[in-house]
Structures are given as structure tokens and as C-alpha cells.
Amino acid sequence: MRHWLLKNEPECFSIADLEAAPQRTTFWDGVRNYQARNFLRDDFQPGDLAIYYHSNAEPSAAVGVVKIVRAGYPDHTAQNPKGDHYDPKHTALNPIWYMVDVRHVETFPRIVPLEEMRKVPELKGMELLKTGSRLSVMPITKAEFDKLVKLAHSPAPTPTAAAKKPQPKKKPAAAKSKRS
DNA sequence: GCCAACGTTGGC
């Protein structure tokens, strides 16, 4: 059994949306990157667990756990010319893009922000933390998975005086259209 | 909003 990290913008589909979905399950569609596709098509297995990560969020953070309930199969949203994820090169006979089904397992009692993850030695090796990392589907180790779950069930770290910075004023997030 | 980093495209 493998462990994964799945990234999505909450404006697009948040973990709350997944929790509210029928059977608390959805297909993880719209991945249009070959490296991520290979993971989805070749390596995801039912029973695998994944960290749900909110990107472009305030703050960006690990927010929960999902379980893979169906292995990779062709992403039919690539065949919808009206959809955001249309790709004319993808056909039913020669599929290019794949998706998996995921089911909600847990919404963390405390989210683990990216900023906090960067400070945890056990998480140093994660692809997510690398500069310029844009993969939306990536493997993580069991140790990394367990550490994130443990952090999410522990109190927030108390910032030291030195680490405390005045928070710059933030504008409320503008309404965003669904990501393409 | 800015912009660095990245993947993809297309001219040659």
C-alpha cells in the first residue's frame, strides 16, 4: 500500500466539498500532467491513503485524509469539448488522461499549513516543499504521511518571539473562476 | 498582484 499527496485549490474543490459529496466520494479528474498521470494510471491502488492538500489557499495547508477506492481509469472529462479539461487527442480507444476515485476519510481537526510543514525535519524530503514544485499528484512516504496526521492531531506549535512577525494586511480572496 | 519556476508548443 502506498501513500500520496493530492493537491487541489479549495476554490475548485475543497475537502468540505468532498465530505458533502454523495458517498463522500468523487473522481479525481482534470490532471493534465504526464508525470502525475503516470502515478494515477500505473501506481494508485484501492486502499492507498492520501493527504488532501489545499493550494492557493489562505493558508495553503494539508487539510485531511482520503482513501483511494478505485484504481486509475480513463478521465472522460477529456472528451467533453465544453469542459475545462478537454483534450482532443484523448479518445475512448486511446485514452491519454487518467483519474482515480477517492473517498473522504478525515478532515483534520487542525490543518497543517505549508509554512509549518517547512519547519518539520521529517518532512524535508517532500516533493511538495521543493521550489517550483507544481506536481498535483505525488507520492509521499508512510513516515511523512504518519507525521502529517500526527501534527494535525497535535496542538499548533507556539511561535517563538523571534518567529513572530507582524501580519501584513490581506485582501479577502477575490471570487475565482473554476480552474481549467 | 507579482513573478519565479515549470511544462508545453511550435518554428526552424
Add this chain to the structure above:
DNA sequence: GCCAACGTTGGC
């Protein structure tokens, strides 16, 4: 097959 231009991602 190179690589510059382009579009996108995503933290800040």
C-alpha cells in the same frame, strides 16, 4: 531536436 516564446502554477 533545439530552444525561445508562451501559458500556467502557486507561494508570497
